[in-house]
Amino acid sequence: MSWIDQFPGLSRLPDGIRSYLVGESKIVTVPANTVIFGPGKSPENLLLLLDGTVRVQQTSDTGREIVLYRVHAGESCVLTTACLLAYEDYSAEGIAETETRAVAIPRKVFDKLVSDSIEFRQFVFTAYSKRITDLFMVIEEIAFQKLDIRLAHKLIELAGGEETVAATHQKLAVELGTAREVISRQLQEFQRRGWIEQSRGTIRLIERAPLEKLAQS
Amino acid sequence: MSWIDQFPGLSRLPDGIRSYLVGESKIVTVPANTVIFGPGKSPENLLLLLDGTVRVQQTSDTGREIVLYRVHAGESCVLTTACLLAYEDYSAEGIAETETRAVAIPRKVFDKLVSDSIEFRQFVFTAYSKRITDLFMVIEEIAFQKLDIRLAHKLIELAGGEETVAATHQKLAVELGTAREVISRQLQEFQRRGWIEQSRGTIRLIERAPLEKLAQS
DNA sequence: TGCGCTTCAGTGACGAAGTCACCAAACATC
DNA sequence: GATGTTTGGTGACTTCGTCACTGAAGCGCA
Numbered sequence: 436m437s438w439i440d441q442f443p444g445l446s447r448l449p450d451g452i453r454s455y456l457v458g459e460s461k462i463v464t465v466p467a468n469t470v471i472f473g474p475g476k477s478p479e480n481l482l483l484l485l486d487g488t489v490r491v492q493q494t495s496d497t498g499r500e501i502v503l504y505r506v507h508a509g510e511s512c513v514l515t516t517a518c519l520l521a522y523e524d525y526s527a528e529g530i531a532e533t534e535t536r537a538v539a540i541p542r543k544v545f546d547k548l549v550s551d552s553i554e555f556r557q558f559v560f561t562a563y564s565k566r567i568t569d570l571f572m573v574i575e576e577i578a579f580q581k582l583d584i585r586l587a588h589k590l591i592e593l594a595g596g597e598e599t600v601a602a603t604h605q606k607l608a609v610e611l612g613t614a615r616e617v618i619s620r621q622l623q624e625f626q627r628r629g630w631i632e633q634s635r636g637t638i639r640l641i642e643r644a645p646l647e648k649l650a651q652s
Numbered sequence: 653m654s655w656i657d658q659f660p661g662l663s664r665l666p667d668g669i670r671s672y673l674v675g676e677s678k679i680v681t682v683p684a685n686t687v688i689f690g691p692g693k694s695p696e697n698l699l700l701l702l703d704g705t706v707r708v709q710q711t712s713d714t715g716r717e718i719v720l721y722r723v724h725a726g727e728s729c730v731l732t733t734a735c736l737l738a739y740e741d742y743s744a745e746g747i748a749e750t751e752t753r754a755v756a757i758p759r760k761v762f763d764k765l766v767s768d769s770i771e772f773r774q775f776v777f778t779a780y781s782k783r784i785t786d787l788f789m790v791i792e793e794i795a796f797q798k799l800d801i802r803l804a805h806k807l808i809e810l811a812g813g814e815e816t817v818a819a820t821h822q823k824l825a826v827e828l829g830t831a832r833e834v835i836s837r838q839l840q841e842f843q844r845r846g847w848i849e850q851s852r853g854t855i856r857l858i859e860r861a862p863l864e865k866l867a868q869s
Numbered sequence: 870t871g872c873g874c875t876t877c878a879g880t881g882a883c884g885a886a887g888t889c890a891c892c893a894a895a896c897a898t899c
Numbered sequence: 900g901a902t903g904t905t906t907g908g909t910g911a912c913t914t915c916g917t918c919a920c921t922g923a924a925g926c927g928c929a
Contacts, residue, residue: 494797578829579712612795
């Protein structure tokens, strides 16, 4: 079984293309917290993530940060390549959040695949679309949504199935592109209502129902 | 002379590709204020703008709006196609701001061109990159920049070489994704400082220098 | 010319969010 | 245990967004 099977969009590649792709790309592993791309550091490869997640975020000159989106296992890092491929000086950076395994496809191979395979083209354009809608959603959120709603949403997302979220107030602030104090105060309000309990670096969700209700209002 | 010469990125297309593109696409004209794409209205063609501008904006459920970016003459509407091509239900819409002439490339032709021509591929991916960096910049602005700075910036941009800007406070609010009252107050402050003069529907820039200084601080 | 209608802009009060400066626990380490 | 670093808490203040109005400017039309 090849890594290709981890990517639904690539499963229908014809055999020739498929073996070409497998032959010409290689698997790389990067440790946690590696900066994969960023100002002045453009990747020469298209990355397909096998394991781990990559966080893409932006830093303002005033030092505040915001998480734009994440690339998860089974997804590709198209924007990365495209952005840096053509346009230049902005400060977004991609960071491996955990140890990350990925398939690296050299630019030339990428180009040939786009040229030769309609399936690969579809894979690429679909990935683009997804990222762009992600960005649209980020814009809608920061421009129009109230912070308590966004925070509730983020807590549930980060918790996943777990009961607790391991994150400092500062990290949550970066997730939402706001200031640490704002998060602190909002979490206190949640705590006052008995929805969460806090301890240094972790948040325990006690009453999930009202949080979820708030999140989708 | 063909319309192709209006697109620098396409000038290097080989003759065969070039004539194929010209032959298979057609020129369309839409009147001002036409909704070119939007919720439930996805375009079957890739558009290359010959004349006019298309404004892409998003509306929140609470009724507030924000302008995401504009497509100008000589640019292509790639995101449009890609987004709606694959991903579904979000509320961005594209509106012709003026009467607009554009070249419409059917999806099949688009696909064949991407397959056959490295120049066309480069054109497409470059256009993508530009849009995405635009979106990154929008996010950075709304998340981190103060409103007076953004407004000063927008006024100068809208003025162009002219002395006056023809826009209502409401329009400016949509440009910046904020509320009308906020714009009104900020413009009053500019007026108080003697930088602008206002009359119904127009703003006259009197002191450009301090506005520009504020805009890039 | 005067009457209504619509669109645009101004205002005050208030709540929500961001900023600044500073303090106090909790943890890490030596 | 002394010390330094992270993390979180707090108050004062500014900016921004919201709501509910008011009033003025332009337009159509009898």
